[in-house]
Amino acid sequence: MRKKLVVGNWKMHLNTSQASLLLHRLHERIKIYRNIEVVLAPTMLVLQPLSLQIDRRKFRLAAQNAYSKDEGAFTGEVSFTQLRELAHYAIIGHSERRIYFHEDLDMIRDKVTAAVRNDITPILCVGETKAEHRAGETKQVLHDQITSAVSNLTAREVAEMVIAYEPVWAISTFQGDLAKVSQIQPMFDFIRNQISELYGKRTADKVRVLYGGSVDENTARGYMDLQGCDGVLVGGASINYHKFSEIVKAAHRSQTAVEDKDNG
Ligand code: PEP
Numbered sequence: 001m002r003k004k005l006v007v008g009n010w011k012m013h014l015n016t017s018q019a020s021l022l023l024h025r026l027h028e029r030i031k032i033y034r035n036i037e038v039v040l041a042p043t044m045l046v047l048q049p050l051s052l053q054i055d056r057r058k059f060r061l062a063a064q065n066a067y068s069k070d071e072g073a074f075t076g077e078v079s080f081t082q083l084r085e086l087a088h089y090a091i092i093g094h095s096e097r098r099i100y101f102h103e104d105l106d107m108i109r110d111k112v113t114a115a116v117r118n119d120i121t122p123i124l125c126v127g128e129t130k131a132e133h134r135a136g137e138t139k140q141v142l143h144d145q146i147t148s149a150v151s152n153l154t155a156r157e158v159a160e161m162v163i164a165y166e167p168v169w170a171i172s173t174f175q176g177d178l179a180k181v182s183q184i185q186p187m188f189d190f191i192r193n194q195i196s197e198l199y200g201k202r203t204a205d206k207v208r209v210l211y212g213g214s215v216d217e218n219t220a221r222g223y224m225d226l227q228g229c230d231g232v233l234v235g236g237a238s239i240n241y242h243k244f245s246e247i248v249k250a251a252h253r254s255q256t257a258v259e260d261k262d263n264g
Contacts, residue, residue: 004224004255005162005208005231006248007039007062007123008238009091010046019046022241023053029245032057035255037231038248039089039123040238044078047086062089062123065097068110070118080111080118090115091233093149094125095168105148113152116161123162123233124149125212126191130169138167139190146194155199159206163191164233170213172236179213181222188228217246224254 014022019042030038041062042050051061063086067077080090092115093108103111108124115122126145128138142165150158165187170176188209196204211223212233220232231251237243 001035002230002255003035003037004251005037005039005210006244006251007041007089007091007164007210007212007231007233008244009041009064009094009212009233009235010043010239011064011096011235012043013239014042014046016046016049019043019050020053022239023050023059025241026245027055027058029241030058030248033248033252033255035259036248036252041089041091047083051086060088061086062091063087063120064091064094066090066111066115066120068107068114070114080114080120083120084118087120089121089123089162091123091125091164093145095127095129095166095171096173099129099168099174105144108145109148109151112149112161116153116157121161123164123210125164125166125233127166127168127171127213130174133167133169138187142187142190143194146191147198150195150198155203158195158199159203162208162210162230163195164210164212165191166212166233172214176214178219181226184211184223184229185226188226192228215247217243217250220247221250221254224251225257 039060039062041064063083066080070079070081092111097103112122126142128141132141170179191209192204195207208230210231210233215232215234216237
């Protein structure tokens with residue numbers, strides 16, 4: 001059964017005890033939904049303690065970043081190999097990494113490759129900046145980001161991964177505007193077409209595509225009901241347990257509506 005995915009990116013917020021408290025509250029509020037997968041991406045330091053506290057029937061963990069080499073003299077870095085036991089997913093190519101830390105296409109490709117090599121599922125973030133959007137370059141940007149990031153992967157590996165479409169101009173960090181639902185559908189279609197051209201339709205049908213950009217409890221359902229939307233990546237609203245649990249509920253309702261329709 002296809003599940004909707006709700007990913008909470010806690011960014012560089014919350015120390016260990018704050019994160020533990022938030023997890024405790026989410027435990028209380030979020031039910032186990034058979035058609036929803038909830039993924040929490042805390043700061044690196046907090047992954048280990050949270051992994052001991054987490055109810056794995058409800059949540060999975062994601063790293064927000066890691067380094068592409070498995071081991072060695074790379075001071076300050078953490079490898080995907082070291083994260084193997086802790087994180088099921090890793091966010092790769094987030095716009096904050098691309099913009100603030102100058103991660104380029106090659107670095108992101110190497111990280112995606114390293115994640116897959118270490119059995120960690122990449123959540124690859126792609127999306128155009130406001131200037132690129134205004135210049136009508138969105139499709140070219142998505143094409144380049146996707147083609148390059150998956151270039152070392154097999155069709156089967158691509159089918160397992162997650163791609164999050166996050167227009168930079170809609171992300172709260174960059175004082176984002178709210179994207180209209182009608183603006184997102186063509187981009188979802190473009191992303192799947194892109195994967196189809198590279199790896200065939202079966203792979204394109206399987207790859208999970210998320211939306212991210214100032215999603216909150218009021219807007220989540222609209223994005224999630226889009227054709228081919230497998231869920232949402234939530235930043236700011238994910239550290240508010242009320243908002244995040246409402247987003248999870250919206251995902252559950254959206255997925256249940258799809259299932260009801262499929263079952264006639
Ligand atoms: C994000 O961090 O990927 C994100 C989409 O943030 P926000 O929801 O705050 O815009």
